[in-house]
Amino acid sequence: MSALRILIIEDIVLTALNLRNSLEKNGYVVTGIARNLAEAQQSVSQILPDIALVDIVLEDSDSSGVDIAQYLYDLRPIPIIYLTGSSEEEQFRKAQVTRPAAYLLKPYKIGDVIFNIELAYHNFKASEKNLDGQRYLMLPTNGGLELVDLEEVAYLKAAGAYTEVILANGTVLLISSGLGRTGQYFRTPNFFKLSRSYVVSLQHIKRIKEGELVLRDGLTKIPLPDIIRKELLNKFTVLKTKQPK
Numbered sequence: 001m002s003a004l005r006i007l008i009i010e011d012i013v014l015t016a017l018n019l020r021n022s023l024e025k026n027g028y029v030v031t032g033i034a035r036n037l038a039e040a041q042q043s044v045s046q047i048l049p050d051i052a053l054v055d056i057v058l059e060d061s062d063s064s065g066v067d068i069a070q071y072l073y074d075l076r077p078i079p080i081i082y083l084t085g086s087s088e089e090e091q092f093r094k095a096q097v098t099r100p101a102a103y104l105l106k107p108y109k110i111g112d113v114i115f116n117i118e119l120a121y122h123n124f125k126a127s128e129k130n131l132d133g134q135r136y137l138m139l140p141t142n143g144g145l146e147l148v149d150l151e152e153v154a155y156l157k158a159a160g161a162y163t164e165v166i167l168a169n170g171t172v173l174l175i176s177s178g179l180g181r182t183g184q185y186f187r188t189p190n191f192f193k194l195s196r197s198y199v200v201s202l203q204h205i206k207r208i209k210e211g212e213l214v215l216r217d218g219l220t221k222i223p224l225p226d227i228i229r230k231e232l233l234n235k236f237t238v239l240k241t242k243q244p245k
Contacts, residue, residue, distance in 0.1 A: 003029045004121060007049035009068050010083075011035045011058040019053070019083075022110045028117070036061035040068050045227055048076060051101075051121055053113070056084040056091050066091075069098045074180040074196050077187065079120035083108060127187075137185060139165060141173050148173070154215055155222060156186060156199040168204060168216070192232060198222050202235055 006028050010016035016033045023030055032043030036058060043049075052072050056065040063071075069080045079101040084091070087105055095103060101120030104112060138145045148165070157164040158179035165173040165182075175182050183191075183199045193199045200213060200222060207214040208229070213222045224232070 003027055004051060004117065005029045005031045005047065005049045006117070007031050007040070007043060007052045007072070008033045009035075009040060009052060009054040009058070009065055011055065011061065019110075019113075022113075026110075026114055034068070037063040037068050037071060040072065044072065044075060048227065048231065049078060051079045051081065051117060053081050053083050053117075056082055056086050056095060064094075066094050066098060069095075069100070070180070073098060074178075076193050077184065079124045081113075081116055081120055083113065134188060139173055139175060141175070146173065150186070150188065150190065150201075151203070153186070153191075153201055154204040154217075154220070155201060156183060156191075158197040166220075192235060194222065194228055194232070195225055208232065 006023055008016050008019055008030060010019065010033065013033075013035075020030045020033060031047045031049045032039075034040035034043050049072075052069065054065040054069050058065055058068075065082065065084070069082075072078060073080065080098055081102045081104065082095055082100050083104050083106065085106040086092075092103065101123065102116040104116065135150055137148050137150055139148050140146075148167070152167050152169070154166050154168045156179060157166065159174070161176075161178055163175040163177060163179045163182040165175060167173070179197065179199065183193060186199055190202055191199055192202055194213075200215075204216050205213055206216045206218060208224070210224075211226070212224050214220070215222070
């Protein structure tokens with residue numbers, strides 16, 4: 001197993017550096033240290049983490065750690081561990097909405113952090129495996145609950161506070177929850193989150209091009225961010241040879 005990639009969200013530089021050094025000594029890869037949302041966005045545009053360690057109260061930042069955690073999870077579901085000095089109930093309630101894997105108060109012991117990293121990632125991967133055998137899903141629509149065969153779902157598209165579930169036959173089901181929440185029910189190995197706007201079924205991909213995917217109907221094209229391309233290709237066995245002229 002390759003080393004886990006960890007993103008640190010922390011505004012106190014010395015605290016962040018000490019945490020990074022401790023993690024690297026224990027074999028983890030720290031993908032970046034971010035003090036605000038802009039720095040977090042810049043970091044994940046270069047490399048996606050497997051897990052994030054997040055402080056809640058960030059000075060000189062328009063966004064809280066909870067806001068950044070939600071952004072990261074919407075980009076791609078990952079375990080979130082809060083490392084914070086805030087024990088206020090209001091902050092804790094806000095953090096609960098993002099369903100964190102752990103909530104550790106400062107000062108913390110690095111041993112406790114590492115224990116929770118391993119436990120969080122193990123539980124996260126186990127929850128994905130539990131969905132492997134799931135083929136059918138009941139989706140709430142205007143006409144009531146509709147039974148959907150997941151193998152017939154081509155892709156999901158964010159539509160503001162709603163999500164469009166597009167089937168292979170062109171049927172569009174409108175779900176009254178955002179893609180971040182709806183996408184949690186499409187985490188089987190067959191589905192892949194491309195961005196905050198799209199989740200695609202791997203079995204409905206026909207062609208992967210620079211900057212876009214073409215689905216099996218040959219007509220539907222979905223934007224493919226450069227940062228995601230390599231990870232998406234890793235989902236397939238790729239015959240490496242020169243392309244014909």
